Amino acid sequence: MAQEVNLEGKIVYKCEKCGWLYRRGKIAEKCQAWCEKHKSCNLEIAKYAIKIK
Ligand SMILES: [Zn+2]
Numbered sequence: 001m002a003q004e005v006n007l008e009g010k011i012v013y014k015c016e017k018c019g020w021l022y023r024r025g026k027i028a029e030k031c032q033a034w035c036e037k038h039k040s041c042n043l044e045i046a047k048y049a050i051k052i053k
Contacts, residue, residue: 002016002022002025002028002029002031002032005021007052013025014028015031015032015035017031017035017036018031020041020046020049021052022048024048027048031045031049
């Protein structure tokens with residue numbers, strides 16, 4: 001289950017493995033499942049990540 005995080009007043013979802021944030025919980029869960037299995041990031045998923053300055 002992806003972790004909910006409050007980012008500047010908005011709820012976003014965090015992959016607990018790689019730490020990237022996503023607007024959609026489903027995507028964060030996909031990322032987390034991928035990270036657990038492959039120990040690397042999937043660029044098809046990563047393109048949905050929220051960029052943080
Ligand atoms: Zn991840």
